[in-house]
Amino acid sequence: MLRKIVFSVNGSRVVFAGNPLTRLIDVLRDELKLTGVKEGCGEGECGACSIIKDGKLVTSCIIPVGACEGSEIYTIEGIRDTEKGKCLVDAFRDGGAVQCGFCIPGMVMAAYALLSANPNPDENAIRMAISGNICRCTGYDLIVDSIRLAAERGGDLWQ
Amino acid sequence: MAVNYVPETLEEALLLRKAEKAVPLAGGTDIMVQHRRAQGTAPNPGFPVMVISGLKELKGIRKLEDGSVEIMALATAAEIASSDIVPWHVRKAASGMGAIALRNTATIGGNIGNASPKGDLPQPLILLDAEVVLASFDGERRMLLDDFILGSKKTALADDEIIKSVIIPPHDFTYMFYRKIGMRKANAISKLSLSAACSVKDGIISDFRASSGAAGPKVIRSREAESMIIRRPVDELADIVPDFLDAWDHAISPHAMPKYRRHTTARMLTYFLEAIVNGAEPGVIGEEEK
Numbered sequence: 001m002l003r004k005i006v007f008s009v010n011g012s013r014v015v016f017a018g019n020p021l022t023r024l025i026d027v028l029r030d031e032l033k034l035t036g037v038k039e040g041c042g043e044g045e046c047g048a049c050s051i052i053k054d055g056k057l058v059t060s061c062i063i064p065v066g067a068c069e070g071s072e073i074y075t076i077e078g079i080r081d082t083e084k085g086k087c088l089v090d091a092f093r094d095g096g097a098v099q100c101g102f103c104i105p106g107m108v109m110a111a112y113a114l115l116s117a118n119p120n121p122d123e124n125a126i127r128m129a130i131s132g133n134i135c136r137c138t139g140y141d142l143i144v145d146s147i148r149l150a151a152e153r154g155g156d157l158w159q
Numbered sequence: 160m161a162v163n164y165v166p167e168t169l170e171e172a173l174l175l176r177k178a179e180k181a182v183p184l185a186g187g188t189d190i191m192v193q194h195r196r197a198q199g200t201a202p203n204p205g206f207p208v209m210v211i212s213g214l215k216e217l218k219g220i221r222k223l224e225d226g227s228v229e230i231m232a233l234a235t236a237a238e239i240a241s242s243d244i245v246p247w248h249v250r251k252a253a254s255g256m257g258a259i260a261l262r263n264t265a266t267i268g269g270n271i272g273n274a275s276p277k278g279d280l281p282q283p284l285i286l287l288d289a290e291v292v293l294a295s296f297d298g299e300r301r302m303l304l305d306d307f308i309l310g311s312k313k314t315a316l317a318d319d320e321i322i323k324s325v326i327i328p329p330h331d332f333t334y335m336f337y338r339k340i341g342m343r344k345a346n347a348i349s350k351l352s353l354s355a356a357c358s359v360k361d362g363i364i365s366d367f368r369a370s371s372g373a374a375g376p377k378v379i380r381s382r383e384a385e386s387m388i389i390r391r392p393v394d395e396l397a398d399i400v401p402d403f404l405d406a407w408d409h410a411i412s413p414h415a416m417p418k419y420r421r422h423t424t425a426r427m428l429t430y431f432l433e434a435i436v437n438g439a440e441p442g443v444i445g446e447e448e449k
Contacts, residue, residue: 003165020165020210021184021201023191030199043192044261045346056237056263062191063264064184064201066165066210110259131345132258 007068009034010078020066025049027065028075036076036105040134047133050106051075057113059132076105079112087154088112088147095146099137106133111147119158120151164209169216169321172209173296177319181209185217185233185266188257189273217268217323220245226329229292232268232322236280239267246327247443248283248354251337255279258346268322274308274377277349281308282372283337285380286354287327294323301326311376332356332366336431336444339372340423349373351413351420353427357388357435364391369428374411374420381410397436404428 005016009032016027028034028051037060040048044062051060052074079085088108091097098104107130114121114129121129126147127140135143151158164181166172175181182204184190194202211217217233220242228244239245240254240262256262256270256279270280271291285305293300293307296319304325307315316322336355341347352372358365367388371379384406388399404425413420434444 003167005165019201020163021191021203021208023201026199026201039198042195042198044188044257044264047258047260050260053263057260058264059260062187062195064187064191064210064212066163067184067187067212069165069213113259128345129259132260 005065005069007071007073009073010075016065016068018065020064022065023061024051024063024065024068024073025060028060028073034075034077036080038102038105040102045132045134046103047106047110047130048103050109050133052079052109052113055116057110057132074109076108079109083157084112084115084154087157088115088150091150091153092143092146095142095149097138097143097146103133103135103137107135107143111150114147115151115154115158119154121147123148161203161205161207163207166209166211166214169214169294170296172211172214172321173294173319175207175209176321177296179207179209180318181207183211183268183272183321184208185211185269185272186235186264187212188261188265189269211321223326228327228329229324230267230327231324233266236262236265236267236270239280246283246287246330247335248286248337248356249280249327252279252283252339252352252354255339255341261346267325271304271308271325272314272316272322274310274312274314276311276375276377277373279339279349279352279372282352282370282378283354284325284327285378286356286368286370287330289325289327291325292323293317293320295320299323305378305380308377330356330366331358333359333441334431334435334439334444335442336427338427338445351423353424355428355431357431359393359435362393364388364393364396369407369431371407371411371424374413374424376412376414379411381407384410393435393438396432400429400432400436403432 028037038048040046044059049061110130126144194204217231220230236253236256270278289304290301291307334357339352340350355369357367
């Protein structure tokens with residue numbers, strides 16, 4: 001007998017009935033069409049598939065959907081139109097953080113998790129926060145600067 | 160394809176373990192990677208898996224009456240790293256596992272059950288004489304983690320058992336040391352690691368221990384080498400160091416890059432022992448913050 005897995009994605013209820021080892025990223029991308037979640041390495045190393053699950057940053061490519069019962073999940077699509085999301089997206093654009101863009105949804109989610117916990121991070125804290133997100137274009141400096149910019153511009157938004 | 164399960168209670172999980180030999184998946188950071196296939200397809204390990212991530216009975220970290228700390232199997236590396244009741248060596252190792260997203264997912268039960276010689280948590284846990292609590296439908300048993308891990312990826316887990324928790328006995332060290340050597344500051348698998356601890360009372364070394372990770376098929380502790388130092392006066396430590404290093408070198412058995420691993424292990428031990436010989440301030444050796 002198959003147990004149904006019930007959870008929420010970006011505020012909407014999702015009911016999954018199938019193999020509980022199905023990767024969360026495949027549910028998000030293929031079934032829910034949330035293609036802002038990118039697959040890079042497929043083994044939890046590169047951070048392109050990063051999402052927020054129950055308030056914590058996780059890599060959706062190695063999370064089985066069976067581990068999501070009762071979870072609240074947010075992807076880049078769920079935060080981009082919020083005040084915090086807009087602040088980050090604007091800062092990434094203005095700071096020149098984006099080149100090819102493939103790592104950026106994951107970077108934004110990592111930055112979102114960081115600033116939500118630490119509204120005023122120093123450079124070291126920012127580098128630690130994105131240490132699980134690999135970018136092959138930028139050399140990271142502009143991404144770090146942009147996260148700093150989002151912290152400064154956001155101010156009370158992140159408190 | 161084998162059937163996979165999501166038990167709702169520990170009792171249901173123990174029944175599934177007994178009846179179906181279902182393998183527990185806690186965070187998924189090992190099983191989901193080791194058995195991954197193409198994009199869009201679920202991993203197919205070839206054996207039944209039960210996703211136990213949601214079992215409340217296996218969550219949390221608590222202090223027991225005798226001062227021991229019990230870390231439940233589903234405690235994540237992030238929870239362990241940020242707990243103020245978990246001993247320093249274990250917190251330190253947990254804070255250096257992978258990167259943030261992995262630490263939010265990977266569990267102590269999985270890290271022990273996977274039994275990789277490069278696993279981050281078994282090394283400090285074995286240093287601290289931690290015990291593992293194994294649960295089956297028919298009861299529980301406890302054993303030293305050092306006895307539970309038999310070799311590379313081999314444990315004494317019976318096919319009807321689940322790792323329930325880890326219990327770390329209380330201790331009071333004068334000096335502590337931990338070092339993980341990886342290719343990067345984050346997101347690195349351990350190339351070599353070492354924990355060490357020493358207690359000095361009235362000029363006598365009352366306790367000395369060390370554990371080497373990624374220097375053999377399992378975490379290595381040599382009680383024989385440790386006993387060369389225990390109960391000796393600190394004043395004599397400098398004279399004992401060469402024989403101790405020799406004994407430790409015989410205890411470890413690194414397979415790849417043995418020369419590098421032996422040399423670096425000796426250097427780390429020397430660093431710690433010299434600090435004690437030189438009368439360092441009590442506390443953590445080799446780091447500014449505690």
